[in-house]
Amino acid sequence: xxxxxxxxVVRGFRFAGVAAGLRSESGRKDLGIxxxxxxVAAAGVFTTSRVKAAPVLVAQEHLGSGRLQGVAAxxxxxxxxTGKAGVRLARESCAALASTVGCAMELVAPCSTGVIGHLYDxxxxxxxxxxxxxxxxxxxxxxxxxxxxxxxxxAKVASTMVRAGGSQITIAGCAKGAGMIExxxxxxxxxxxTDAAARPPQLRSILKNILPRSFNAITVDxxxxxxxxxxxxxxxxxxxxxLAGRDLNNFGMAIGNVAGALARELVRDGEGASKxxxxxxRGARSEADANxxxxxxxxxxxxxxxxxxxxxxxxxxxxxxxxxxxxxxxERLDVSLAGIKIASRGAxxxxxxxxxxxxxxxxEFGLTLDLxxxxxxxxxxxxxxxxxxxxxNAEYTT
Amino acid sequence: xxxxxxxxVVRGFRFAGVAAGLRSESGRKDLGIxxxxxxVAAAGVFTTSRVKAAPVLVAQEHLGSGRLQGVAAxxxxxxxxTGKAGVRLARESCAALASTVGCAMELVAPCSTGVIGHLYDxxxxxxxxxxxxxxxxxxxxxxxxxxxxxxxxxAKVASTMVRAGGSQITIAGCAKGAGMIExxxxxxxxxxxTDAAARPPQLRSILKNILPRSFNAITVDxxxxxxxxxxxxxxxxxxxxxLAGRDLNNFGMAIGNVAGALARELVRDGEGASKxxxxxxRGARSEADANxxxxxxxxxxxxxxxxxxxxxxxxxxxxxxxxxxxxxxxERLDVSLAGIKIASRGAxxxxxxxxxxxxxxxxEFGLTLDLxxxxxxxxxxxxxxxxxxxxxNAEYTT
Numbered sequence: 001x002x003x004x005x006x007x008x009v010v011r012g013f014r015f016a017g018v019a020a021g022l023r024s025e026s027g028r029k030d031l032g033i034x035x036x037x038x039x040v041a042a043a044g045v046f047t048t049s050r051v052k053a054a055p056v057l058v059a060q061e062h063l064g065s066g067r068l069q070g071v072a073a074x075x076x077x078x079x080x081x082t083g084k085a086g087v088r089l090a091r092e093s094c095a096a097l098a099s100t101v102g103c104a105m106e107l108v109a110p111c112s113t114g115v116i117g118h119l120y121d122x123x124x125x126x127x128x129x130x131x132x133x134x135x136x137x138x139x140x141x142x143x144x145x146x147x148x149x150x151x152x153x154x155a156k157v158a159s160t161m162v163r164a165g166g167s168q169i170t171i172a173g174c175a176k177g178a179g180m181i182e183x184x185x186x187x188x189x190x191x192x193x194t195d196a197a198a199r200p201p202q203l204r205s206i207l208k209n210i211l212p213r214s215f216n217a218i219t220v221d222x223x224x225x226x227x228x229x230x231x232x233x234x235x236x237x238x239x240x241x242x243l244a245g246r247d248l249n250n251f252g253m254a255i256g257n258v259a260g261a262l263a264r265e266l267v268r269d270g271e272g273a274s275k276x277x278x279x280x281x282r283g284a285r286s287e288a289d290a291n292x293x294x295x296x297x298x299x300x301x302x303x304x305x306x307x308x309x310x311x312x313x314x315x316x317x318x319x320x321x322x323x324x325x326x327x328x329x330x331e332r333l334d335v336s337l338a339g340i341k342i343a344s345r346g347a348x349x350x351x352x353x354x355x356x357x358x359x360x361x362x363x364e365f366g367l368t369l370d371l372x373x374x375x376x377x378x379x380x381x382x383x384x385x386x387x388x389x390x391x392x393n394a395e396y397t398t
Numbered sequence: 399x400x401x402x403x404x405x406x407v408v409r410g411f412r413f414a415g416v417a418a419g420l421r422s423e424s425g426r427k428d429l430g431i432x433x434x435x436x437x438v439a440a441a442g443v444f445t446t447s448r449v450k451a452a453p454v455l456v457a458q459e460h461l462g463s464g465r466l467q468g469v470a471a472x473x474x475x476x477x478x479x480t481g482k483a484g485v486r487l488a489r490e491s492c493a494a495l496a497s498t499v500g501c502a503m504e505l506v507a508p509c510s511t512g513v514i515g516h517l518y519d520x521x522x523x524x525x526x527x528x529x530x531x532x533x534x535x536x537x538x539x540x541x542x543x544x545x546x547x548x549x550x551x552x553a554k555v556a557s558t559m560v561r562a563g564g565s566q567i568t569i570a571g572c573a574k575g576a577g578m579i580e581x582x583x584x585x586x587x588x589x590x591x592t593d594a595a596a597r598p599p600q601l602r603s604i605l606k607n608i609l610p611r612s613f614n615a616i617t618v619d620x621x622x623x624x625x626x627x628x629x630x631x632x633x634x635x636x637x638x639x640x641l642a643g644r645d646l647n648n649f650g651m652a653i654g655n656v657a658g659a660l661a662r663e664l665v666r667d668g669e670g671a672s673k674x675x676x677x678x679x680r681g682a683r684s685e686a687d688a689n690x691x692x693x694x695x696x697x698x699x700x701x702x703x704x705x706x707x708x709x710x711x712x713x714x715x716x717x718x719x720x721x722x723x724x725x726x727x728x729e730r731l732d733v734s735l736a737g738i739k740i741a742s743r744g745a746x747x748x749x750x751x752x753x754x755x756x757x758x759x760x761x762e763f764g765l766t767l768d769l770x771x772x773x774x775x776x777x778x779x780x781x782x783x784x785x786x787x788x789x790x791n792a793e794y795t796t
Contacts, residue, residue, distance in 0.1 A: 301699070
């Protein structure tokens with residue numbers, strides 16, 4: 001079940017991305033649509049922020065039926081903190097796509113990303129939807145992914161295949177970052193489609209299972225977005241037998257692999273990021289403990305600047321572990337950085353630090369802590385904190 | 399009870415700061431001592447990190463008696479994550495000062511700040527202590543404050559006077575930052591001395607009361623140090639009557655004012671900081687709610703880069719409030735930035751944004767959120783996130 005960082009044709013779905021003039025940068029794609037040939041099984045997970053964007057509220061409502069036929073996603077405006085006018089706008093946006101493809105507006109999920117607190121122009125949106133419907137293609141996923149980018153430097157897509165229920169099933173997805181990323185139920189915007197036949201409760205259950213190890217296990221800046229949305233849609237075109245047992249497991253794992261690949265791509269393209277670092281905490285008393293320490297390290301500005309500076313800084317790692325509020329014995333702690341054990345039982349291995357610093361010049365490495373307190377573990381993927389993060393966020397309005 | 403950002407003579411105490419060669423930068427002051435004429439009443443609060451530095455463990459033990467005669471504080475090494483050798487070194491450091499001034503070693507509190515995971519040279523330390531004792535001066539507080547600086551750009555001292563118990567009482571203190579700052583019980587290193595006569599339980603009670611609004615209400619980078627220590631010592635030289643009732647209140651408020659001034663100075667001199675921002679959340683259901691939202695905003699990299707960019711970015715403020723896990727109604731939210739109401743009842747006042755951006759060019763301003771959910775409030779003081787924060791922490795090893 002190899003995951004490729006490329007698009008795939010998924011029977012039953014077509015995609016498009018067009019420039020509708022919703023963004024200030026003229027000519028940039030800013031409206032993406034996904035259209036299924038018929039209503040399909042769907043599930044979604046959303047931000048747990050107390051400030052939920054209007055499209056999140058509307059999408060949650062529309063997903064109550066477990067069915068979708070379309071997704072209408074825009075960049076340029078997050079349609080968040082826009083009150084009742086924002087909710088009306090999100091509904092009108094669904095209606096625009098629904099009337100063009102001929103389905104009920106409740107079968108469309110709206111998604112928005114971009115500047116918070118501003119509405120977008122409905123007339124331009126409607127014209128854009130018409131253009132997008134005319135441009136729908138079976139291999140249009142990358143166009144769709146391009147249309148929802150904000151500070152992302154490239155479109156992020158992933159796909160895989162799995163045999164289940166007697167059929168060859170294809171799964172493809174896309175996601176956008178690149179800042180305000182520490183999802184707590186899903187990521188900024190991510191979409192996964194498959195031609196499998198699956199029931200909405202199965203899709204919901206799969207999403208719940210894969211989140212802790214994919215989108216909920218990454219951070220760019222510790223800032224959870226108001227618009228985090230992950231949608232999963234299954235067209236049934238693969239005509240597989242009903243999925244159960246090992247088939248259902250394999251299908252769920254394949255979805256999880258695509259989600260994990262997309263989540264990693266989000267961090268790799270994190271704002272200003274020059275390095276991708278997977279923080280693993282082992283030997284914890286519980287997965288929650290391991291996760292708290294891994295997150296504390298992955299979000300520490302001092303650890304993240306040390307990654308940027310190629311500094312195998314055991315002290316900052318220990319500091320970030322210590323502040324996580326988890327009980328452990330500092331004198332048992334082993335730490336490996338970029339494959340080199342920089343500390344054993346709480347003491348720094350000074351003679352290996354130069355070697356570790358040299359390995360940290362790679363674009364991707366791991367940091368592993370072994371607490372030796374128990375058997376639980378957790379991983380969080382993060383990036384470094386660079387001049388470019390400051391530049392992007394001091395000069396760009398999100 | 400005006401607080402001045404300058405040193406003062408406090409009867410009963412002398413101070414010194416010398417260069418003992420503990421730091422890599424030669425000639426820089428790195429060893430500070432405080433010596434009282436006799437054992438005095440003392441109290442301390444320390445980091446709540448699970449990774450406590452050796453001097454924190456030893457100082458906590460020595461403060462059990464409620465008495466101190468000396469403080470021996472060094473920069474250049476945090477003596478943290480140094481195991482049993484670190485604890486021995488901290489005890490030997492106390493003994494070095496104790497034998498020179500002729501008191502029991504349990505009457506000395508050790509404090510260290512600097513690189514984590516390294517021991518300092520005890521021979522150099524002992525020689526430094528001898529030099530420092532020879533250099534003790536009643537007006538030496540600024541020398542002491544200079545000796546404990548790491549990435550601080552200047553020594554931070556504050557003082558005030560208060561009339562209580564029939565006497566004029568002087569209070570003076572100092573603190574050092576400048577990174578790894580989000581104290582949860584105290585700050586990196588801070589010392590407050592007074593000539594008041596007060597009992598150790600009174601001092602402990604005062605520290606507990608003043609922390610939530612001084613050192614525990616600031617953040618530079620959300621990174622709690624392993625060495626956070628605040629010591630309060632009272633010599634009794636003011637010969638006041640026993641403090642009680644309004645006198646004790648006034649004395650506690652004066653201590654709180656000095657602590658508050660030092661805490662603000664820490665943030666003003668935060669690593670790379672160009673702006674000091676006081677985040678106030680009002681109208682919350684509880685102080686804990688208000689504090690969670692204020693901290694979430696004060697630690698958000700996206701909000702902090704917006705401060706740096708003079709961007710009155712309501713969206714990021716709302717995002718950070720939303721992720722705090724506190725229930726509130728976005729449509730009631732009022733937000734004022736630098737004295738300008740940028741959002742009323744959840745809607746941005748677009749016409750005032752340019753004016754707010756202009757005011758954000760000041761070095762100091764406030765951000766106030768009114769949730770209109772209740773009557774509780776909280777304040778957290780923070781700074782902006784700048785290129786220099788990244789530069790300092792990617793190039794400097796702490």
